[in-house]
Structures are given as structure tokens and as C-alpha cells.
Amino acid sequence: MASMYNFDKVIERRGTASVKWDQVETMFGQADILPMWVADMDFEAPPAAIEAMKERAAHGIFGYTYRSPSYLEAVASWQERKHQWSFDQSWIVGCPGVVTALSILVELLTEPGDNVMIQVPVYHPFYRIISSHGRNIVANQLVLTESGRYELDLAEMERQIIEDKVKILILCHPHNPVGRVWTKEELTEIGNLCVKHGVFVLSDEIHGDIVYKGHKHIPFASLSDAIAKQTVACIAPSKTFNIAGLHSSLAIIADPELRERFNFRLQTFAISMENCFAQVAVEACYRQGEQWLEELLAYLQQNIDVMEQFVAYQLPGVKMYRPEGTYLAWFDCREISADPEVLKDLMFNKARVAFNEGSMFGAEGAGFLRVNFGTPRSLLLEGLERFEKALKQK
Known part of the structure; x- marks a missing residue:
């Protein structure tokens, strides 16, 4: 074609x-x-996003905008079609960016002095998110094999979780910068460890749509109900469709109490509403992109x-x-x-x-x-x- x-x-x-x-x-x-x-x-x-924004601009009024039922359906439908992950649309909470969501969640789920695990080398804002809230970084090092592939050290990960009393794992999935797409088996092992030891997982899945032949993105929260209950998936159309400047991302939160607290914090910061152009562009991308x-x-x-x-x-x-x-x-x-x-x-x-x-x-x-x-x-x-x-x- x-x-x-x-x-x-x-x-x-x-x-x-x-x-x-x-x-x-x-x-x-x-x-x-x-x-x-x-x-x-x-x-x-994508042309569909450009046309949707042109049409919205032609209307001429750019007032406060909420995320419509059609928008939420488009988000959920994309995840189901592309990644075979079905969830209740009420789990979706919009926010300006994945880093914003992660920062708020670290604050809500931990106390100053608590330990947060990252798998290094990793996306650099993770360090700032943790340290700026007075939390401690636990660096779980990825292992570079002779074949040139980074692997998990699960035994070391469990040791660190126990000894350092880790409260949260920020999972980079797919991993930036090393380019790994974690397999279902790897993710299941991580998930089982975290359920076993009560570690909450913040799964940064912003690159989840950019995956190449021979590999498949598995949403972390899709692995089991037990894993979903202690996971927040942070997703966005920004990398997928090159619309980062529209500042639109989504946190998928299964736990209703945490979802309510997260929503309240967004409202406190007055960042709970969608940009009017992002509203139409994101829906166009997910429906026609x-x-x-x-x-x-x-x-x-x-x-x-x-x-x-x-x-x-x-x-x-x-x-x-x-x-x-x-x-x-x-x-x-x-x-x-x-x-x-x-x-x-x-x-x-x-x-x-x-x-x-x-x-x-x-x-x-x-x-x-x-x-x-x-x-x-x-x-x-x-x-x-x-x-x-x-x-x-x-």
C-alpha cells in the first residue's frame, strides 16, 4: 500500500x-x-488532529473545557484496541503531563524520608521528582549483558525492596533511555514482587505506542486485578502523535480513594481542566490516527x-x-x-x-x-x- x-x-x-x-x-x-x-x-x-484544531479555532471562543464522555471513550477504546487493556472510563483522570502526575502521586503516596525505587539509568526527571519531595532514591541498576541488552536484576530488586522498605516503584515502561520493552514475563515478576511486599507502582507508559516488530507493550495494570489495585498508569498521546506542546496526559487510577485524592490535588492547583485544543486533537488522534x-x-x-x-x-x-x-x-x-x-x-x-x-x-x-x-x-x-x-x- x-x-x-x-x-x-x-x-x-x-x-x-x-x-x-x-x-x-x-x-x-x-x-x-x-x-x-x-x-x-x-x-x-496527524492531519486529523490539525483539522480538528483548525475547526475548533474557527469557532472563535476558547473558554474553559472539560473532558467530554466522547473524549474519555476515545482514550479507553484506543487502549483496548492497541493494547487489549479494558478498564472503566471512570478510572481516567486528565492532567497536564506525565511528570506532573508522577510528582503529585509521589507526594500523595509517601511521606518525607520514604524510599522510592527507580531502575537506572533512567529518565532524568524521576530523580528530581523524588528528591524535590524529600523522598530518598533507591537505585535498582539494570544489567547490561554481553549481547547488548539490558536485563532486570530481580533478586537485587527484592533485596532492596525489603532492606530499604521501598514504598513506590516508578517503572519506566517502555524504558527511556535504554529502549527496552519489558516482556509479559518480566512485568509479571515485577508485579508479583510489588504485590508481595506492598510496593505501589507508578508506571510511566508514555512511549507505550512506540514499539517495534517482535515486541509488544503490555500495560502493567492489565496483568491482574491485584496489580491494578496498586498501580497508576501514566499515559499520553504526546510522544505517539508528536503533540507534546498541547500538554495533555492521563492517569489511569483503579483505586477510587486515590483517584479522588489525585483529582482534589489537581483542582487545588487549578490544573484539572483540559486545554480546548488538546480536547479535540487528542480525540481525533485516538479515533483517526x-x-x-x-x-x-x-x-x-x-x-x-x-x-x-x-x-x-x-x-x-x-x-x-x-x-x-x-x-x-x-x-x-x-x-x-x-x-x-x-x-x-x-x-x-x-x-x-x-x-x-x-x-x-x-x-x-x-x-x-x-x-x-x-x-x-x-x-x-x-x-x-x-x-x-x-x-x-x-
């Missing part, structure tokens, strides 16, 4: 107050840097193939661990240097390209780089070629 969407199209994003493109000089010191860092893509959103997503995933999978070949033959000293999900690749550059400052200099000053330097995801990430490949192939190749040239000059 012929492609309906042109992901090769390069769109000028400078001058749009883009964090990714317009802040490179402020953040990295050079104005001509090619940004391949923060997790937003350089593709147009499936073909767009299928083509996006095929394009991203081709980008992975291109990167894999490029790294293997043109970037000596670099290994790429093929992502199972997300549009973020994890480059092992430890043969070049494990010093974050050396890699920053190589990227920003010599290559004029901005990948994420790995130690921002925890000390375990030192010597690694996270590469956003959610971009037209011409820009992806330009970034890789800039890095290749800098390596040869080094």
Missing part, C-alpha cells in the same frame, strides 16, 4: 519558540548545532536500520543497542571516553550536534549518548555524519 504521509519532509522549526531548536545556543553554546536530544519529533502531527502511527513506526524502524549500519561501519568505538521501543537510541561510547565532559566537547564543539549526554540519566549512563531519531532521514544522516567527522578529527 502506498504511503499516505511524508515523513521525509523537512519542516523549518526555528522561530517557533521550539525548545528543541530555538534553545540550542542557550543550552549547548553554539547556534549552529543540530538538535537530536529532547524527545519530540520533527514530523507534522492509527494509519498515521503505523506508517510512523515503519519509518522509524527504517531509521533504526540506517543508524545500525552507520554505527557499525562508520563510527569506530561506538556501539548501538537496538531499541525495542521509543524513538531514542542508546549509543555506547565508552571506548571513546567515559568522561561526560569529553563527550560533550566532542558533540557540541566539534561535531555541532546535540545528543543527550548519558550521565544525565544517572551515573550508570556515563560514556553513553541518547540519540533522538524521530526526525527525517536526511537530518538523521546529517547528525550522524557530523559526529563521524568529529570522531575522525579526534
Whole structure:
């Protein structure tokens, strides 16, 4: 079938107050840097979302907006169709972002001094969420095998849960930055451990729709009723459909008391209502965006193939661990240097390209780089070629 969407199209994003493109000089010191860092893509959103927002704008009145029954049905229907997860629509609570939801939930479910587990290296805001509330980080380290795949250390995880009296696990699922899509067997083992020891799970599933052939996203709360009762799933259309700037995400909360407390906190902060443009765009994406997503995933999978070949033959000293999900690749550059400052200099000053330097995801990430490949192939190749040239000059 012929492609309906042109992901090769390069769109000028400078001058749009883009964090990714317009802040490179402020953040990295050079104005001509090619940004391949923060997790937003350089593709147009699905046409259905654009048209829905145009139609909403034409109405001309932009008052307070609630999440309509049709909106909630679209969210639930997407999860059932894509991930075979059925739940009561009353479980859905909207909020501006996944990080916002996680932060509120850590505050509601723990007390200052309590211990919260993360699996490192991991998405860097997790550290800030925990420490800013006066909670302690328990770092459960993922194990990098010789095959280049990160695995769970479940025995160490259980030991830490018991000895450190862990109250919450923040699960990154699929995992950012290492690109793992946890299997049903792995998730079940995590879930059983958490039920056994009374650990509440905050499951960040923002990348759950960006999963490649041979892998399947399993919503954590779908594993069993017991697991669902002590889980909050945080999902969003932002990564899936490249609409992060609309600030729309959802917490799926089975426990009615926690759901009520969470809702009350959102209302306290006056962030409980949906943006009027997000309301229509999100529903349009979930109802009409499936073909767009299928083509996006095929394009991203081709980008992975291109990167894999490029790294293997043109970037000596670099290994790429093929992502199972997300549009973020994890480059092992430890043969070049494990010093974050050396890699920053190589990227920003010599290559004029901005990948994420790995130690921002925890000390375990030192010597690694996270590469956003959610971009037209011409820009992806330009970034890789800039890095290749800098390596040869080094």
C-alpha cells in the first residue's frame, strides 16, 4: 500500500519558540548545532488532529473545557484496541503531563524520608521528582549483558525492596533511555514482587505506542486485578502523535480513594481542566490516527536500520543497542571516553550536534549518548555524519 504521509519532509522549526531548536545556543553554546536530544519529533502531527484544531479555532471562543464522555471513550477504546487493556472510563483522570502526575502521586503516596525505587539509568526527571519531595532514591541498576541488552536484576530488586522498605516503584515502561520493552514475563515478576511486599507502582507508559516488530507493550495494570489495585498508569498521546506542546496526559487510577485524592490535588492547583485544543486533537488522534502511527513506526524502524549500519561501519568505538521501543537510541561510547565532559566537547564543539549526554540519566549512563531519531532521514544522516567527522578529527 502506498504511503499516505511524508515523513521525509523537512519542516523549518526555528522561530517557533521550539525548545528543541530555538534553545540550542542557550543550552549547548553554539547556534549552529543540530538538535537530536529532547524527545519530540520533527514530523507534522496527524492531519486529523490539525483539522480538528483548525475547526475548533474557527469557532472563535476558547473558554474553559472539560473532558467530554466522547473524549474519555476515545482514550479507553484506543487502549483496548492497541493494547487489549479494558478498564472503566471512570478510572481516567486528565492532567497536564506525565511528570506532573508522577510528582503529585509521589507526594500523595509517601511521606518525607520514604524510599522510592527507580531502575537506572533512567529518565532524568524521576530523580528530581523524588528528591524535590524529600523522598530518598533507591537505585535498582539494570544489567547490561554481553549481547547488548539490558536485563532486570530481580533478586537485587527484592533485596532492596525489603532492606530499604521501598514504598513506590516508578517503572519506566517502555524504558527511556535504554529502549527496552519489558516482556509479559518480566512485568509479571515485577508485579508479583510489588504485590508481595506492598510496593505501589507508578508506571510511566508514555512511549507505550512506540514499539517495534517482535515486541509488544503490555500495560502493567492489565496483568491482574491485584496489580491494578496498586498501580497508576501514566499515559499520553504526546510522544505517539508528536503533540507534546498541547500538554495533555492521563492517569489511569483503579483505586477510587486515590483517584479522588489525585483529582482534589489537581483542582487545588487549578490544573484539572483540559486545554480546548488538546480536547479535540487528542480525540481525533485516538479515533483517526492509527494509519498515521503505523506508517510512523515503519519509518522509524527504517531509521533504526540506517543508524545500525552507520554505527557499525562508520563510527569506530561506538556501539548501538537496538531499541525495542521509543524513538531514542542508546549509543555506547565508552571506548571513546567515559568522561561526560569529553563527550560533550566532542558533540557540541566539534561535531555541532546535540545528543543527550548519558550521565544525565544517572551515573550508570556515563560514556553513553541518547540519540533522538524521530526526525527525517536526511537530518538523521546529517547528525550522524557530523559526529563521524568529529570522531575522525579526534
